[in-house]
Amino acid sequence: MKVILHIDFNSYFATVEQQANPRLRGKPVGVTGGDRLKRTVLGAASVEAKRFGVKTGMQIWEARKLCPQIILVPGDSDKYLETTKRFLGILKDYTPYLEVFSIDECFLELYKTRGPASQVSRRASSLAFARCGYAPGPPPGCHPSFCDAEQIALYIKQRIKAEIGEWITCSIGISYNKLMAKLAGSLQKPDGLVVIANQEETMKVLDQIALDEICGIGPRIKKRLNNLGIFDFKTLRKAPLEALLASFKSYGQTLYNMARGIDHSPLIPFYEKGEVKSIGHRHTIDHDTNQEAEIKQILLKLSEMVAARLRAKNLVGKTIHLWYREAFNLASHSSSGNVFFGDGMQNTIHYTHDGLEIFQAAWKIFHLIWPARNATA
Structure with a gap:
């Protein structure tokens, strides 16, 4: 039987900061981007901040209005990536079938029907039981695969606290496909563990x-x-x-x-993913504008979309390319009535898949290629 685990860290960036600085623990924390964004967009919110209604992506002024005592901390992507690498190192003890969904979220398949994979999962399961003191074998009335998986999930939680940090928690969902495993993981946060083992439970x-x-x-x-x-x-x-x-x-x-809990999408281990050379998004403004704030908001959204796709593919990038195009209505020069002009430039930064860092680099390029005087897009 296929058994899928979905693991999602709770308030990841903020929790990593609380782990690194004990004085932040138990307090509402917001993680910001670089200098230009510290007063604009919240990159992450701690569990304590979320209790006040603060959400990731919220404007800083909105967050302060909801939670005046929120503590703002500059983001550190290197710290988060290093924590993720340590986390993935733990998971690889249990199965080679590991799909990284984002920097703080992944899927595991424990019981492949193919011989070698199944043996690896069982060896990892026995190893977990031995380290944790569990006796191999499921309790009465439990399907062996799902009970073993639940024990492994509990031990993963213990190892995260012991090897990464006691303040860092994750929610784990266990089911027979990726869709239901992800749903199970979302039902009990933070630090939850939910199993949806069959069709009857799925319908409920x-x-x-x-x-x-x-x-x-x-x-x-x-x-x-x-x-x-x-x-x-x-x-x-x-x-x-x-x-x-x-x-x-x-x-x-x-x-x-x-609606029936059916999902045939396969788990794709990161080493099986095809090579991706570039990831990009574009946006067309349906009206003339010279409002820098509007352009900034659009560019931030595009940067976050690119970053989300990078994280979903377990990729990072270092070359940021920004390109724009203007449309002028000159009927005598074009059969469509429009003539297009544009410009572009690229810049190199350190490897990242952080939306705020991508935005910062793109925003610098924007000011280099787009004269501030009478700007329209």
Whole structure:
């Protein structure tokens, strides 16, 4: 049987800072970017700050309004990457089938049916039991695979506290596919451990949560489902596949499967991922603007999108390229009525997959290639 663990650190950047500085522990902490962003965007929030309603990505002034006592700490990407490497080193003791989803989130597959992999998982499981003092073998009434996985998850938590830091916690979800493992991990935070072992448990969980509590249904998809009269997973299961395909194209099949806890996506170990040479995003402004604040907000969003894709692929980059294009309406020069002009430049920084660092580098380039006088985009 396939057994998937989803491991997600709780308030990762902020917790790492609290681990490094005991004086921050138990206090609301916000992690910021470089100098230019310290007074604008919050890169991460501690568990204590979140209790006041503070959220990652929030403007600093908003965070201070909700939590006047919040302590702002500059981010340290090298520290976070080093902590992640130590964490991954622990996980590799249990299985070679490890997919890094982001800097603070990953999937493990413990029981592959292929011979060698299955043997590796069992050897790692026995090793965990031996170190932790557990007796091999599941308790009565528990499926062996899931009970073994739960014991391994508990021991991973113990090792994180012992080898990385007692203040760092993670939530772990265990299930039979990636979709349900990730959902299980989100149900009990912080420091949770939830097992969804079969279809019956899956249906019970899905029928108790909102549509957007599952990975893959965001605000736009949820709104489109609501417009179709679908407000929960019970209703979504009743929707004919043909109707979902008509409204959502190929993604309709994904939604149909989600409502039933079905996910066929394979776990892709980081060493199996294909080479990626560049990652980028672009945005078209549908109106003229010379507002630097608006351009800055768009550039920050693009930087975070690039960073998220880098983290999802377990990649870092060091060359930042920024390019812009302007459209001028000159009907006599173009059959479409528009003529385009643009410019671009690149800069090299240290390796990173941090959105704020990418933004800082891109913002410097922007000021080099875009004259401040009468700027429009």
